[in-house]
Amino acid sequence: MLVQVIRESTGRFATIAFAHLFGTSIEAECKAWRLAADVLCDVAMVLDCLSPFFPHGVRFLVLCFSSLLYSASGVAGNASKSSLSGHFAKWNNLGELNAVSDGDVALKRSLSSCFESIQQKDASQETAISLIGMISGTFVVSLLTDQRATWATLIFLLALHLFLNWKGVRAVKSRSLNRQRANIAFSALFSKGQVLTPHHVAERERIFERRGGEVFRWNSGAVLGHCKYGVSLQSLLEALASGGGGGRERCFRLATVDLSTLLRRFEKEEYVLWCVVSERTSYDAASRVRVMVVLKDGVSPKSQLKAWFHGLLLARRLSGQREDDLAQAGLDQLVMLHHIEASLEIASEKYEEYARRLCFAGWNLDVSVLETRSGSRIVREPDATEALRVHAEERTI
Structure with a gap:
């Protein structure tokens, strides 16, 4: 219980520190941070899987470090995702609603409806992908019989995950000049x-x-x-x-x-x-x-x-x-x-x-x-x- 509390506390402090240190740069370099978030998440996952092989004292530090990486990944991933969502809206960026004057009610409603539609579609896609991943994962796990096959499958899936995210980030054509x-x-x-x-x-x-x-x-x-x-x-x-x-x-x-x-x-x-x-x-x-x-x-x-x-x-x-x-x-x-x-x-x-x-x-x-x-x-x-x-x-x- 104490280990879990310390690990969660480390993650919360890391979230605050990471947002303070790097939050401003995420919109300017949203592509880099989007891919970096995936790398951090995958490294944290590997550390969690390796933690049973470490001695008890070292295992505690490894788990705290993985929690730190998960927190940094969450901040970078969510913030860069918001910036990329603004790109797909084809309307400046997510701060545009604040830039529109109060008199332009119709334009504000149009922009708000546009962003809400994007968010709803994105949430629906995430739900569908999570469901497909859960079903596929259950099937794959049933086929893994030894440790070597498990690690080989994990490394392959992580490499595939990073490759697909790299291709996705490369496909984004931002209209703003960083x-x-x-x-x-x-x-x-x-x-x-x-x-x-x-x-x-x-x-x-x-x-x-x-x-x-x-x-x-x-x-x-x-x-x-x-x-x-x-x-x-x-x-x-x-x-x-x-x-x-x-x-x-x-x-x-x-x-x-x-x-x-x-x-x-x-x-x-x-x-x-x-x-x-x-x-x-x-x-x-x-x-x-x-x-x-x-x-x-x-x-x-x-x-x-x-x-x-x-x-x-x-x-x-x-x-x-x-x-x-x-x-x-x-x-x-x-x-x-x-x-x-x-x-x-x-x-x-x-x-x-x-x-x-x-x-x-x-x-x-x-x-x-x-x-x-x-x-x-x-x-x-x-x-x-x-x-x-x-x-x-x-x-x-």
């Missing part, structure tokens, strides 16, 4: 003038992207850098204060850019962007080039997408620099500011046309799924000191 899909769509537009539809992007999209999807790629190729999106003003100030170099190189940093200068450059934008280039300690471009995006209060979904497009252009521009020039950009913040301004000019020139063409191709740019953690917003006070007030804005799935 970070990875934005990389694919914008790089194809900029380099080839090719407008990719959700179907074409889904064929190139990875289920599990590096760094949880925060990397920049050009035409699905090598990684150019990574982006910390929606960071706080404090993180930006620390980056400006420390410069790009680390260790010995800080002593030779040539020039600095203060916050007021950066804010003036982005006065007409709904975001502020900066980039830090680290020392060449490895050949990992994802770790070396770090773009930081701070969002202003009231930023629109299209401006959020423009900020990512700007960061992608900047990462590509820096990747084309010689090693000496890239190191110089990391040490001299005025040089980095020049690269940021040049890429901003290109982004401002191209973005509106690209956004129009993407909308025509079937993409929904009115929904932002770029943030994967509870972010911050900056507000510029209209007083003489031009003070900045920062407040945290919690994201809900």
Whole structure:
């Protein structure tokens, strides 16, 4: 009894912790989390089956760990399922009902009826599948006579389960642009003038992207850098204060850019962007080039997408620099500011046309799924000191 109570308590605490740490990222990376939920569930099931082979003390820890995995699987599975249900509704996402004004009663009723119909169909399918699985499982169990056959059947069914879920996730063609899909769509537009539809992007999209999807790629190729999106003003100030170099190189940093200068450059934008280039300690471009995006209060979904497009252009521009020039950009913040301004000019020139063409191709740019953690917003006070007030804005799935 005590073991069961501790195991259940571990699962409840894991549910709360997992939802707090990863809840915001599930909508943006719903495909990855949907498949990850199945993997976690299958691993937990295998641990439960293996628990009798462990000593009593170790068995208790194994059972608690499997309960933790079951809880994480439940949070990830249910949340990603809700996001995917919104995709099948063909109406933005599940938050659309809240975005419709109170006066549009007929539209609200139509949307509500659409989602209710999807949920009812989904529940009916789950009931039918569970019934078929129960009947089939009863028949299969009656045929298993030894332990080896039981384990072979279990491994085969788990592998089949993951394969079918992988195929199902790959078949989803989301109409919203998360970070990875934005990389694919914008790089194809900029380099080839090719407008990719959700179907074409889904064929190139990875289920599990590096760094949880925060990397920049050009035409699905090598990684150019990574982006910390929606960071706080404090993180930006620390980056400006420390410069790009680390260790010995800080002593030779040539020039600095203060916050007021950066804010003036982005006065007409709904975001502020900066980039830090680290020392060449490895050949990992994802770790070396770090773009930081701070969002202003009231930023629109299209401006959020423009900020990512700007960061992608900047990462590509820096990747084309010689090693000496890239190191110089990391040490001299005025040089980095020049690269940021040049890429901003290109982004401002191209973005509106690209956004129009993407909308025509079937993409929904009115929904932002770029943030994967509870972010911050900056507000510029209209007083003489031009003070900045920062407040945290919690994201809900």
